[in-house]
Amino acid sequence: MSLDTVATAQANPDATQPFAELGLKPDEYARIKEILGRRPTSSELAMYSVMWSEHCSYKSSKVHLKQFGEKAVKTDALLVGIGENAGVVDVGQGYAVTFKIESHNHPSFIEPYQGAATGVGGIVRDILTMGARPIAVMDPLRFGPADAPDTRRVLPGIVAGVGGYGNCLGLPNIGGEVVFDETYLGNPLVNALCVGVMKHSDIKLAKAAGAGNLVVLYGAKTGGDGIGGVSVLASETFESKGPAKRPAVQVGDPFVEKVLIECSLEIFAEDLVVGIQDLGGAGLSCATSELASGGSGGMTVQLDKVPLRDPSLSPEEILMSESQERMCAIVEPSKIARFLEICEKWDVTVTVIGEVTDGNHLEITWNGELIVDVPPRTVAHDGPVYNRPLAQPAYIDAVAKQVINLPIPSTADEIKETVLKLAATPNLADKSWVTDQYDRYVQGNSIQSQPDDSGMVRIDEKTHLGVAVATDANANWSYLNPYEGAKLALAEASRNIATAGAKPLAVTNCLNFGSPEDPGVMWQFAETVRGLADGCLEMGLPVTGGNVSFYNQTGSVAILPTPVIGVLGVIDDVRTRTPMSFDRAGLDLYLLGETQNDLAGSEWAYMHNQRGGVAPTADLQREMRLIELLVAGRTKKIFTAAHDLSQGGLAATLTEMVLRYNTGAIVQLEDVGISLLSETPGRVVVAIEPAQTQALSKEAADQKITLIKIGTTGGDSLVINDAKISLTELRTAHTETFVKLFG
Amino acid sequence: MKIGVVTFPGTLDDRDAARAVRHAGGESVALWHNDADLHGVDAVILPGGFSYGDYLRCGAISRFSPVMEPIIKAAQGGMPLLGICNGFQVLAEAHLIPGALTRNHELHFLCRDQTISIENTNTAWTSSFSKGEEIVIPLKNGEGAYMCDDKTLAMLEGEGRIIARYVGENPNGSRNLIAGITNERGNIVGLMPHPEHAIDSLTGPSADGLGFFTSVLKAMVK
Numbered sequence: 001m002s003l004d005t006v007a008t009a010q011a012n013p014d015a016t017q018p019f020a021e022l023g024l025k026p027d028e029y030a031r032i033k034e035i036l037g038r039r040p041t042s043s044e045l046a047m048y049s050v051m052w053s054e055h056c057s058y059k060s061s062k063v064h065l066k067q068f069g070e071k072a073v074k075t076d077a078l079l080v081g082i083g084e085n086a087g088v089v090d091v092g093q094g095y096a097v098t099f100k101i102e103s104h105n106h107p108s109f110i111e112p113y114q115g116a117a118t119g120v121g122g123i124v125r126d127i128l129t130m131g132a133r134p135i136a137v138m139d140p141l142r143f144g145p146a147d148a149p150d151t152r153r154v155l156p157g158i159v160a161g162v163g164g165y166g167n168c169l170g171l172p173n174i175g176g177e178v179v180f181d182e183t184y185l186g187n188p189l190v191n192a193l194c195v196g197v198m199k200h201s202d203i204k205l206a207k208a209a210g211a212g213n214l215v216v217l218y219g220a221k222t223g224g225d226g227i228g229g230v231s232v233l234a235s236e237t238f239e240s241k242g243p244a245k246r247p248a249v250q251v252g253d254p255f256v257e258k259v260l261i262e263c264s265l266e267i268f269a270e271d272l273v274v275g276i277q278d279l280g281g282a283g284l285s286c287a288t289s290e291l292a293s294g295g296s297g298g299m300t301v302q303l304d305k306v307p308l309r310d311p312s313l314s315p316e317e318i319l320m321s322e323s324q325e326r327m328c329a330i331v332e333p334s335k336i337a338r339f340l341e342i343c344e345k346w347d348v349t350v351t352v353i354g355e356v357t358d359g360n361h362l363e364i365t366w367n368g369e370l371i372v373d374v375p376p377r378t379v380a381h382d383g384p385v386y387n388r389p390l391a392q393p394a395y396i397d398a399v400a401k402q403v404i405n406l407p408i409p410s411t412a413d414e415i416k417e418t419v420l421k422l423a424a425t426p427n428l429a430d431k432s433w434v435t436d437q438y439d440r441y442v443q444g445n446s447i448q449s450q451p452d453d454s455g456m457v458r459i460d461e462k463t464h465l466g467v468a469v470a471t472d473a474n475a476n477w478s479y480l481n482p483y484e485g486a487k488l489a490l491a492e493a494s495r496n497i498a499t500a501g502a503k504p505l506a507v508t509n510c511l512n513f514g515s516p517e518d519p520g521v522m523w524q525f526a527e528t529v530r531g532l533a534d535g536c537l538e539m540g541l542p543v544t545g546g547n548v549s550f551y552n553q554t555g556s557v558a559i560l561p562t563p564v565i566g567v568l569g570v571i572d573d574v575r576t577r578t579p580m581s582f583d584r585a586g587l588d589l590y591l592l593g594e595t596q597n598d599l600a601g602s603e604w605a606y607m608h609n610q611r612g613g614v615a616p617t618a619d620l621q622r623e624m625r626l627i628e629l630l631v632a633g634r635t636k637k638i639f640t641a642a643h644d645l646s647q648g649g650l651a652a653t654l655t656e657m658v659l660r661y662n663t664g665a666i667v668q669l670e671d672v673g674i675s676l677l678s679e680t681p682g683r684v685v686v687a688i689e690p691a692q693t694q695a696l697s698k699e700a701a702d703q704k705i706t707l708i709k710i711g712t713t714g715g716d717s718l719v720i721n722d723a724k725i726s727l728t729e730l731r732t733a734h735t736e737t738f739v740k741l742f743g
Numbered sequence: 744m745k746i747g748v749v750t751f752p753g754t755l756d757d758r759d760a761a762r763a764v765r766h767a768g769g770e771s772v773a774l775w776h777n778d779a780d781l782h783g784v785d786a787v788i789l790p791g792g793f794s795y796g797d798y799l800r801c802g803a804i805s806r807f808s809p810v811m812e813p814i815i816k817a818a819q820g821g822m823p824l825l826g827i828c829n830g831f832q833v834l835a836e837a838h839l840i841p842g843a844l845t846r847n848h849e850l851h852f853l854c855r856d857q858t859i860s861i862e863n864t865n866t867a868w869t870s871s872f873s874k875g876e877e878i879v880i881p882l883k884n885g886e887g888a889y890m891c892d893d894k895t896l897a898m899l900e901g902e903g904r905i906i907a908r909y910v911g912e913n914p915n916g917s918r919n920l921i922a923g924i925t926n927e928r929g930n931i932v933g934l935m936p937h938p939e940h941a942i943d944s945l946t947g948p949s950a951d952g953l954g955f956f957t958s959v960l961k962a963m964v965k
Contacts, residue, residue, distance in 0.1 A: 156851075163852050167883075168793045170755030255796030259752050345777075346752060437852045441881045441940040441947065444759040458946065461762075575945060743849075 003315070004042040006370045013039050022049035022228070028384050035378045043303075043364065043371040046316040047379055050228065050282040051289060054550055057383030060516035061548040064526050067533035068543040077505055078542045080203060085126040085278065086196075087544020088203055089506045091570045093465055096200050098130045101140075101193040101471065101510040101566045103549035108190040111249040112157025116190050117165035118226075118252040121324050123194040124169060125278035128261055129327070131204035131268050132196025135443060136457050137166050139176040139192050140471045140510075140564045141434075144185025146426035146741050151180070154188050156742055162192070163437040168254035169261065172446045173438035174455025176471060177564075180426045186554030191510045191564050195469055197459045202268060207275040207294030208330045208356045215288070215301060215354035216336070218343055219260045219279075219326040223309035226250030226283070226322025256325040263346035264327060270342070272335045279326035285319045285379070287328040288354075289362060292376035295330075298359035299376070304367050305353045315366045330356060386516075393520030399480055402612025404599040408673035415672060415723035418604075422677075423655045424733040425607055426741070428648045430659075433738035447574045451656060453496040453644045458574045466574035470496035470567055474647065475560035476601035480615040482524045482561050486531030487618035488681050489565040492646055494539065497569035498627040499642040499684055500577045501634025507536055508566040509546035514558020516550045524561040525550075532563065538620045541567070578634045581660035582641045582687040585714025589665060590696065591650070592626060593683035594706040597674055603648045604677040616681050623682050625703040630684065638695045641687040651676040653685050658718045659731055666719040667711035676720070687713055744963050746956075747774040747784035749814070749830075751805050755792035756827065756939055763939040764788070767956030779809040785963045786823035786867070787814050789830025791883075791937060801844065801886050802832035811837060823867035823959050824931045828884050831923070831933035840926055840933050841899070842891035847884070848916025856948040857882035857936050858910040859922045863903050866929040867962040871954040878951035880941035882914055882922075887935045889917040889924070899924055906932055 002008075009015075019029040022045065032040050032048050040048060054060060068082060079096050080088035086100035104119025120137060127134045139162050144151045166173050171194070208215065226249060267273060275294060277287045284306070292299040303315050313321070331339050336352070343350035357363075362379070364372035409418040422428055431450060440449040447466060448456035454470035472493040478485025494504040511528060514521040525548075536543050552559045571577060599605050600613025633639040645653045650669075658664050669675040688696055700707040718725045746764045748771050750757045761771035772784050776794075781787070794805040805811065815837055818824040826834035832844045847853055858879050861872040872878070891899070896918055899905050907923040915935075923934035938952025 160851060167852055167885075168753070168755075168796075170792065253796070255753050255793060255798070258755075258793070262752075432855075436854050439852075439854050439883050441854065441883060441937065442755050442759070444762055444940060444946050446946060 003366060003369060003371065006041055006373050009039050009041045015039065017045055019045060023053055024049050028052060031384065036374065041371050043315050043319055044374055046320050047285040047289065047372065050285050050320055051379045052383040056282050056286060058548055059384045060386050060388050060550060061525065062385050063387050064529040067529055071533040071537040073537055073540045073542055075542050078544065079200065082543065082545050084205060085129045087506065088130060089544060089568065091467060091505065093460060093463055094199055095197055095459055095465065096203060097195060097197050097467055097568065098127055098132045099193065099195040099469060099508055099566065099568050100126055100545050101191055101508050101564060102547040103510050103512060104190045104192060105187060105512065105549050105552055107249040108158050109154065109188055112154045113161040114249055114251050116158040116161030118250045118324050119190050119192045120162055120165040121252045121254065121257050122280045123192045124171065124257065125280060127194040127196035128264055129204065129276055129278045130196065131202040132198040133265055134171055134194050134196045134261065135445065136174045136195045136455060137171045137192060138174055138455055138469060138471055141176065142179045142181065142184045142189035142562065144180065145182050146180045148185055150185060152742065158188065158190055159434050159437055165252055165254045167439045169258050170442045172440050172442050172449065174440060174446055174449040174457065178431050178434055181475065181560060183557065183559045187552040187559050189512050189562060193469065193471060193566050195467065204268065204273065204276050205294065206277040206290055208291040208299055209274055209295040210332065211298065211356055211358040212333060213274055213356040214331045214333060214336055214352050215299060215356065216329045216331050216339065216350060217306060217326065217353045218329065218348055218350040220253060220256045220323055221307045221309040221349055222318055222321050223323045224313055224317060224321065227317055227320050250322045250324050252324045259346050259348060260325055260327060263342060263348045266342050267339060270338060272339045273329045273331055275330040277328050279328060281322060283320060283322045289376040289379040291328060291330060292362045293380045295356060296358065296360060297376050298357035299354060299362050300357055301354035301364045303364050305351055307349055307351055315371055388516050388522045389519045390522035390526050391519040392523050399612040400614055404605050404610055404613050406608050410673050412723040415720055416725050419651050419655065419720065419725055420730065420733045421607065422603065422648050422651045423730055424737050425603065426737055427603055428652050429737035430735040431738065432735065433742055447577060448500060452580045453499045456500060456574060456577060464573045464575050466571045468497045468500055468502035468569040468571060471564050472496065473562050473564040474601065475562045476606060476611060477615040478528065478561040478563060479611065480601050480613065482527035483531035484615050484618055485561065486528045486563050487535035487620060488616065489563055490532060490535040490539065491618050491620060491623040491681055493565045493567035494627060495623065495644050495684065497567050498630040499580065499644050501631055502569035502571035503631055504541055504567050504569045504627065506544045506568045507541045508544055510549065510564040511546065512549045512552055512559060512562040512564065514553040518558065521558050528561055528563045535618065535620060539624060576634055578639045578642045580641060580643045581657040582713050583661035583663050585663065587640055587687040587713040588690055588693065588709060589667065589711045589713060590686050590688065591683060591708045591710050592629065592686060592700065592705050594680065595675055595678050595683065596680045598678045598680040602677060602679045619682060626682055626684065626705055629699050629703040629705055632699050633686065636695065638692045638699065639686050639688060643685050645683040645685065647679065649677050649679045654718060655730060655734060657685065658727060659734060662727060663713055664715035664717045664727055665711055665713050666715065668721060669710060672721050744769045744960050745772050745784045746959065747772045747781055747787040749774045749776060749787065749789050749810055751776040751792065751794035751808065753793040753796055754790055756790040756937065759939040760788045760790040763942045763952065763956050766942045767953055767960055769956065769960050774810055776808040776810050779812055781813050781817060786959050789826040789833050790939065791828030791830060794829055794833065800836065801829060802836040805833045806837040815839065818931050821928060821930050823962055825868050825955065826933045827937055827939065828935055831935055832886065834931065834933040839931050840924055841895045842889055844886050845888045845890050846886050847888055852885040853914060854881065854883035857914060859907045859936060860910050861907055863906040863925065866906055866925045866932050868932040868955045868958050869906050870961055871958040877910055879949045880936045880938050880952045881948060882936040884935060887915040889921040891918060907934065
């Protein structure tokens, strides 16, 4: 094929171009022609097609996401907000923390190991790009039914991919989720979160400023993998027919990324870059156009200089390739020698591919011929914006009318059977089979990881300053009521931070939904964003960034609306954190927060194939008072242990507590069935020394939080009223599920 | 007392090993894989990680790196040398200790708190423990199954060169539950689990691992 240059495009204005195959709509193609005043070259078309894809341009979600800015709280903690590679917050003592969550759902279905691995790789590079050392990862995962044959293909591959990549980078994996539901069968969700830390002065941004500065590409060579990943894979509904999409999945090399991290941090430490951007979705198209838009707009790139793994790649493929482990830096000419030296030390391939100019166009040449000549903002930021039709789906009213009408367990035998069943159900069972494949110790700063409520890492060995992160979603509630569901997920993640005594500080999110072209899905999405924005405003937490993943549907079946909310908290002294459980007898157990009859969307109802009813309403004022109480309980040394109640209610919380350090409990409950199974939000179990009773009562009264004594710790059983379950029996039920399914 | 901690490009636990040395009261010195100079250290640790990516056999490339030449020479002369996890694999590839480390029998990476019993307290790295003492330190690896032929196994058993064994269920399929072994002289130790991640119960399952580092400091004073 001959080279399609700007000159050719001008000479043959009417040439037919495969815009539809690249995922562009006719009006989008027309808009590109209008911007350029001519037809795009094939390279320009490639760039626009990936950058204007749903995944990169947020064209369906933008109109809703702007609420995160409009409703934002004023906070000094936010150092870098939405729009950069990741948001940055001030955690005190001169430290800044950056964190973000992203999806890699579609690639992980097609090629579980590589899809999940490169999902981790991508988010880690986003964090690194901000100038931070990555210090931890977390992975919320969702799969089809645990016993479905395809789950047996997808889950082990995804878990091995997350571990294989993260372990090799030396990043502790400190938590996440593993949830099963039939709607994820053809669309597993692989969300990856990374946290990084730096000093305030080390924050880096994606901008190409200063004419004459050099555009430097370093890291892995460019190959033919992941071509069109964002447009072909992430922005379309899966169909059972059609060509195999495996070549659109990237292939990762964690060793190269590990070296890239160390090399980049050494480069940052010597202040050798003006701006930096990683190459992720949309590869060089994204990096060059975003860097150029971040500056004055002028940049020249000699595309033929890009080092290739496969010399037969065409310029269009090079621009679209999503080969992993690559970074693009803007470097002053006076600093390039040292930059190259550091790359050589780490054996990292490095090439100067272009220069920042004082113009306002991004010009890319191929062996001296101009093949791209565009205003970079039109590629990176001025993509189409859709105000897609939305309509409340019919099921909403129908499910609201349903009543969970199951026989509630009440006798000792029924209680015992129910607790054991819940302990063993895949959504609540012990996840060690998964998390034991992840290194949680590397770097030597992990304070908490699975199965704790949140992951916690120390960021300063001398002052003991630390951060905690939790991710949560309750898709059952979001299905019943997406507005409340989003708020409830925010509340739960915040509570999971606070049970350890850390203070919630900032929010990231990964919004996983079906097709935006379905008005019902779009309504779920709009309601979710509205709920999350309202919730964050009420709780005073800034949204620092996030990710939208649409088209998670197979044919006409969409996944449950799944907004995964990540909350970051700070704790001034990790040594004083409240652990999630107790290791001795003689402590008193209290339930904080009132229990209502909230079985709609509960794990117990789901176990009985019921998903109707009315979701609870989030009371964020009460949640905030509860958080205050939990933080005060730590600083005043009132609590010996604290553990959140969520899916599986009190039954699951007690199970997890007694098994954690193998210490039993004796619990007396009124209305025992509902007490154990209800999932009323805003509740926590705490264990205290009897001497702390008065202090606890005072704090609870001050915060107007209901306090009920439910029992004491000790023994080798979990005793609930007259039901006695030995810890051995409970442990077997809790731990053997995953081993039986996947071991 | 100066203890060198080697960093190969894919080493991960080097900062942890250095921290453990400091906690034990020693001075840690960073050694770079491409620098064939030991900078006057009295002992060396090869920490865990994926040295050169380990796409070939683990440790197969590292053993040829420039820094290994003086390390091998010094260790053959009696310098204390500890290889942890990937470091153990490098020691085996360098034939400083017998046997090989192969894929875990369940074929996936395993990270867990592991009880091991210390069987030989006469090495440079284990003298702070008492014989038969059970300690809990993290185990985290994908290729941690210790393998050797029957003759070698009989020799290791006969000469008391198995320095630590897994207690309870075999986590990775190692022969005779071997968690660590030593050379004839007792100055070189290869250990699969990670004592450097158990120097403080705040960040590890215990502080039991510190004993390996205090042992070598004592050995060097002698």
